Amino acid sequence: MIDLRRLREENAYRAGAEKKGVEPSLIEATLDADERRRTAMHAAEEARAAQNLASKEIGRADPSDRESKIAEASRLKAELEKLEDAEAEAVSEVEELALQIPNPADESVPHGDENDFITEKEVGEQTAARNYDHAELGELLGLVDGERAVKNSGSRFAYLMGPAVRLEFALVQFAFDILEKHNFVPVVPPVLVREEMMIDAGFFPTDRHQVYEIAGDDLFLIGTSEVALAGLHRGEHLDRESLPVRYAGFSSCFRREAGTYGKDTRGIFRVHQFDKVEMFSFCDPDVSWDELETLRSLQEEIVASLELPYRVINVASGDLGAAAAKKYDLEVWLPSEGAYREVTSCSNYTDYSARRMSSRYRDSEGSGLLHTLNGTACAISRTLVFLMENGQQDDGSVVIPDALRPYVGFDSIPGPDHS
């Protein structure tokens, strides 16, 4: 939820929203509606104060005076009800408009759409395609069984098998080892949440069609543990001294992938269910931009340790989504496609989500809204894809990066002709 006062008073804030493609007329309409709301609210509150007073007098009044006083209070109430109706209408009008306004983009975010990102850095070599792409190799090496998954669950599902499972748990341990050094508290969150949580986390109504719904129980499968982690301090005040409060969530993630027919259909690059380690930070608003850089550096540390060639991009304003004021994507080189593909991303939501969640800090001066940030630490299936391609040798075997070896217990996965 946007800050209406800042929208009204700060030009830069408003400009940040317009940068995301919001029509100036929508902003005008929202501000007008807010003006009406404040007027209506003021009128209703005055009437309410009068009515409250009249009502209280009845309790103190002499029994003989009661009847006339009750009549007076009733009259005030009738007046109040009209004003309250007007107030309620104005409030819902503002809400409806305000919800359409995204979190303003930061000044450092480039203008434009998905093609207008800025490349912040590039690390490693863009190598040529190997003998097998990740989908072929996954099946050949017995890491992924897509065919049988289709029979049981449908397209975009997969059985992860054998060494792939060992790799998954190795990656998770590896990521947690790094994150715990930076005071992230490991969390295994619920993967089912109530509708309310989806709304507060900002996924509903916009992304409702991307989420699986459980028939008969009013519960929804999370698309990322971010949803569950964001709710960890809903309605709470955190001691400002204790910030940032960081969590590392491990969970399965479920995505309907509606509207992606024919896109990334091979292998496990894009699936309905995958596991992920996610970083989440409840942060002091004064230092949230530093925190974003911290999340990004951790992502780089992880990808670099896995010896994957990557680049970091500063995502352009039109491609940020509603909640992010700024977002970095880490993209790893995928040889079979000759392109960089997204492996992780991290965002600063500033106070956009915290306002709705009512997640606040408290210090000796008072209190205020926290900033929230999130970022992928390791998305397992995509990471496996990148490891299979970038670590692939001429014989189809896959070399395990040094950093991962202590965790998996083997140095490579033998090629298809091995046995």
Added chain:
RNA sequence: GGAGAGGUGACAGAGUCUGGUCGAAUGUGCUUCCCUGCUAAGGAAGUGACUGCUCACGCGGUCCGUGGGUUCAAAUCCCACCCUCUCCGCCA
């Protein structure tokens, strides 16, 4: 799943039957001051959140699990939902 009890401020805990002077007794905690070789004990005052108007002092609104309803008036009465606890049943 069946039966019962209950959700009140940082915490504990009254108030609910019998609606009004209850934003809410009391205790603990916390802050400031007094007393005091030090500490403990003791004495005094203060101490919820959110929000609107205001330079400010201040004045107002909302909040007793959540959402509705009754009433001039609801922590208190009615309805629905959520959650917690106890007992029984079932279960990885």
